[in-house]
Amino acid sequence: MARYTGPKDRINRRFGVALFGPSKALERRNFPPGQHGVRAGRRKKSDYSVALGEKQKLRFQYGVLEKQFRLYFAEAQRRRGITGDVLLQLLELRLDNVCYRLGIGNTRSAARQIVNHGHVQVNGQKVDIPSYHCKPGDVITVREKASSQQLGLRFLDLTQAVPLKDWLTLDRATMKGHIARMPEPEDMDAQVNVQLVVELYSR
Structure with missing residues (x-):
């Protein structure tokens, strides 16, 4: 990589x-x-x-x-x-960036590593390619493995004060994010x- x-x-x-x-x-x-x-x-x-x-x-x-x-x-x-x-x-719709925007990673580098290590699923399927192109309607979740859940919780706690972008939604309890629409220039x-x-x- x-x-x-x-x-x-x-x-x-x-x-x-x-x-x-x-x-x-x-x-x-x-x-x-x-x-x-x-x-x-x-x-x-x-x-x-x-x-x-x-x-x-x-x-x-x-x-x-x-x-x-x-x-x-x-x-x-x-x-x-x-x-x-x-x-x-x-660029915004790269999977590592989407995870960063959701708070599953306090930096893009951290989000990239989380994806690369297989802790993230897109629409229920494990995806470990940071450059994976997401699209509106995709659901991004942290895998149910104990290690993945622990890592996801730690990063969500670190980033809870960071406001979420309008083109994304996030359920912190289930660590499930959703791409509601395409990002607009003012969202970036x-x-x-x-x-x-x-x-x-x-x-």
């Missing part, structure tokens, strides 16, 4: 945004990493550099590698609608200018 395994705080500091969840390193040193990090923010960036940075932020935020991201973009171009909005919808908190990403790939 391909995924980014490098230093996350370094990426957060490079972009000045907590892409992987709360970052104390970003709070302490809110400038880019490296020997010249303090002065790096003063240089004027080219339009290409800005667009590339937005694309990289989106990739890291959802835990997608470059080849996967290109495939998502190609699929978004093929579908009807605004390419940027469709791209975000495709992607910390990027997705239009710049579309322009970058359209060059």
Whole structure:
């Protein structure tokens, strides 16, 4: 399973945004990493550099590698609608992201691991592929195994203060989530200018 395994705080500091969840390193040193990090923010960036940075932020935020991201973009171009909005919808409907949004994982990385270890079911069937594409009407549940239930309860307790997105419903007692509808642009908190990403790939 391909995924980014490098230093996350370094990426957060490079972009000045907590892409992987709360970052104390970003709070302490809110400038880019490296020997010249303090002065790096003063240089004027080219339009290409800005667009590339937005694309990289989106990739890291959802835990997608470059080849996967290109495939998502190609699929978004093929579908009807605004390419940027469709791209975000495709990323939001990944199973690991849906579990993260439901609170079955306090970070996307944790949700990805829970899925990969086989603790999650979709419509009653075990699915251990984090990139599995969910759709409206799907029911996501934590498996009835004791270890899965214990893990699910622990994460739901950790994330109980996090508000649930409007396109999802969750029964905490049974640890059963439901995708009520497609996510809309206002439902997504992607910390990027997705239009710049579309322009970058359209060059």
